[in-house]
Amino acid sequence: MSLTARNASCLVIDRLCDQAREGDFAVAWLYCDYNIRQEQAAINMMGAIVTQLIRGGIPNEIREAFQEAERAGARRPLLEDLMRMLRIAITKLPQAFICVDALDECLPGDLPRLLESLRDIIREFPRTRVFLTGRPHVGQAVRKYFDRAVEIPISPNKDDIRNYVVMRLDRDEMPEAMDNSLRDDIVRIILDKMSNMYVGVPPLLAVDTY
């Protein structure tokens, strides 16, 4: 599979997790998914970030907040409760890395809340590092909250596409039906077609959905 924004997230998360084994930091991540966007309300997303940052041990303040909520009839935490718990979690860490994949797949109403919450955290804990991915059109929202955000455009390069095609051919269920020359032709023709496809691609889907 060639490099996509989603794979980029996966790659970055893996790299950070590998380094976190030795490093003094914790890694939290979220993959936004259009299909479950109702469950992915900003509140659940912040909660998921908290759960990952307290893997090493639940701080007493969070345990007490839970016990109090239980006594109050299993009351669910609000966004501000979760923000408070996120601050507690980050205070106890040397550094936190937070990765959020596919921002454009959040509910449009949740995206500003999520970005605003992350911005507040960075202001308060400037060592925090945030990695975001999304279709190009969410860049506008990202820059609104983080005007110094560094942007890397992701598009598959020829090597990525070649690796992917070769991997798929290697996994073919009837390899005997394909000799080397057919195999080479398949790789060559797909690469030709792909490069035509990406030449002159307009600024991708520059449609603002908000």
Place this chain on the structure above:
Amino acid sequence: MAQTTYKKSITFGDSNVNCPITMGSYNTTVYNSDEDAKIMGWLSPLEPDNRHHSVRTNRCEGVGNWLLETREFQEWRGGEGGADEAVLFCSGDPGVGKTHLT
């Protein structure tokens, strides 16, 4: 009149919760009790570990490593700088390769 017996119907299993990813001390999930698991569920119903695992299974090894070598990534990763350098944004179609190639 029929008698109704109430029984605890929810159990949270034992504390050996199977976490697919094991990391350093800050990144290893340690559940000391059933309450710990309840707290995690109370904070959020989402399961980012499972999602990462499934994305990871479909990813072609070695693809896209150039990203990790870019100056932008290196500076972001190693950045001791303050809030100004905190955010790295990768823009692109999540399925750009997959959609066109499968």
